Amino acid sequence: MDSGIKREGRSIVAEGLIKRFGDLIAVDGVSFELRAGETFGLLGPNGAGKTTTIHMLIGALDPDGGRVVFDGQDMSLAIRRRIGVAPQSLALYENMSGQGNLRFFGSLYGLAGSRLSERVDLALELAGLVDRRHDRVATYSGGMKRRLNLACAMVHGPDVIFLDEPTVGVDPQSRNHLFDAIERLKDNGLTVLYTTHYMEEAQRLCDRVAIMDHGRILSLDTVDALIDAHGGGWVIRAELADIPPDTASIPGTLDGTTLRIETADPSRTLGDLAASGVHLTDLSLERPDLERVFLSLTGRTLRD
């Protein structure tokens, strides 16, 4: 789908953002650059400071320290016109129709007449809600509401879109639909900032990812680079038929009959294992991922 949005090279720079709520430091010196056309992920557990960071980026919260710069300029009404937001909570009027919501939010950005109708049709198509456009939002399923939430963020044709945990609480089918929609926006060159605590989403959608915890960015790079730097090696798990008399010749660590081997070259390690003469009843190979990166950086998993 062509979103009909003219892309321009724009970057958003967060410089040492700080936000306090009483004694709690929600965001503690966060800095990064969101490059034009990229999908940038903020990955971290609940309470890491992702939403607060987004709110400072979009101008909904004033930072206690640091600043946000859009192409060298501070936030202004003209810049607001070029950004779209899909909040974590479903920011929709339940007693209005899906189309009514889109028309209202589109009109706030100066759209009117046929231009507004075109944009609303486009957004409904993106969200897969053309057939339900006249129904009250209260009658939508959770997944449909999430898709409409995304559609409301892009109805006015923004350059940059902020998606705050856009898949929370939706079924796998709706999640895939959302992924497809976001990938279509990416293909059209939209700059996307995406927060999530699901590492598989960040891995699938994001060009670069910042790992956040306790209000700080622990590491920032492409997914592959993060994994290379912090993910460790591949992990081979094998279940042995019996414990061999000489365990010293077996690579890795043995816990009962379960063998765990971490390696940078799984082919060679598997060859070595076969050569050692052990009999395997089960074997699995784990690729290093962002979960392992987070574990490596924080000592905790994302779900902790």
Next chain:
Amino acid sequence: MLANAFRIAVKDLSLLWGDKMGLFFVLAFPLIMALFFGSIFGGGGGGTTEMGIAVVDLDGSEASHDFARLLDESNSLWVWSPTEPDTDVPVEVTEELARRKVRAGELTAYIVLPEGYGGDGPFAGFGAEIRVGIDPSRQAEAGYLRGLLMEASFRRFQDLFTNPDAMAEEIDKLITDVDEWNVDPAQKTVFKGFFGAWKDFLQKVDPDVYGQSPGNAGAADDQLLDAGTGAAEDENAVRGGFSPVTIEIEEVIREGSNPRSAFEISFPQAMMWAVIGTCATFAVTLVRERKEGTLLRLRVAPHPAGVILAGKAFACFSTCVGSLALLTVIGHLVFGMRIESYGLYALGICCTGVCFAGIMMAITTLGTTEEAVGGAGWGVLIIAAMLGGGMVPLLVMPQWMTSLSMLSPVRWAVFSLEGAVWRGLTFEQLLPAYAVLLGVGIVAFALGVWVFRWREG
């Protein structure tokens, strides 16, 4: 910018339209209050239990005195008896004096017993024409008064017929009068024989038994009263067309400064419940938007934060004005509420709308949840209504409460509307009320905006 404020207002109004409970408190509840208070203060009555009247006795006969006495004895009437200053010397109630009192609103009506009311013979006053002067807007009082006059007329004849001695005297007069009748002498003899037999019956009958006979039963009073009040609809017809008196209504237009009906008090009073309901409803919407996340979308849209609040305030103002206008139409068309100055009335409605739109903004700062804002908002507004005439009409407030009411914006709103409905006030007299309403509205709005920005920032 203003276009977005307007769009937000239109969106809020459309959401209110779909909110049945909100609509109930904005429109239906105030109407119920108007009808309730209008009814308990006497519907078309002026809010008192006794109706003040003047009796202009142009006849000066025993029958007319007797009729006036019966009216004075009624629990529903208070007959004006003026005296010379600092003395007990009664002053004659002339028709002009009585008309002036009614026109000034000091009395509900006057009754003229015309010359010749008493007439001659035993049935003086029977079938006489009585004139009643009353404001045409007091239809209910006119009907009720007509019933009371019928009752008094019946009671005069009832007294006569249930008192054998008094009746015997009247029969003696009749026997004497027969000689002067222009009828055949044989017929005179027949009449005298009939009257003699009647007198003989009255002299022999046990007075107690006579008084309890079916036609003279004590319940007759109530029946007569019922029949009499029913006459409001059937004009002078009572009991199958029989009428002891003929009543002619004279229209006396009141000069204002008193309400012409209880609905002229209850409608401005009930309108306060409309603005209070509107205020509480819209105060909650802002918190709801915050909770549901739509406020975030509004805040990141390309307009200053003030536009959101202006949109909310405009929606609240429009709803206040709309609901007051609707109640005004109902009050005017259905309940006869008359507006003396449409210009001042419209100004009062607008100032009230501004005031309560501002108060709505301030109320949104009372909490961060719908429950907190809804509860605190209703609490504050109900106290303001209690003090300001939303429950007890300003007209009947004791002095201490009147003084206290000055603190409530509801009082000034009621006053600004009443001033144009029945108080007959001028723009200069209403200016303080307008100033208070606008001042409170602006200050409350500014406070709300300041707290909103501080909280959201």
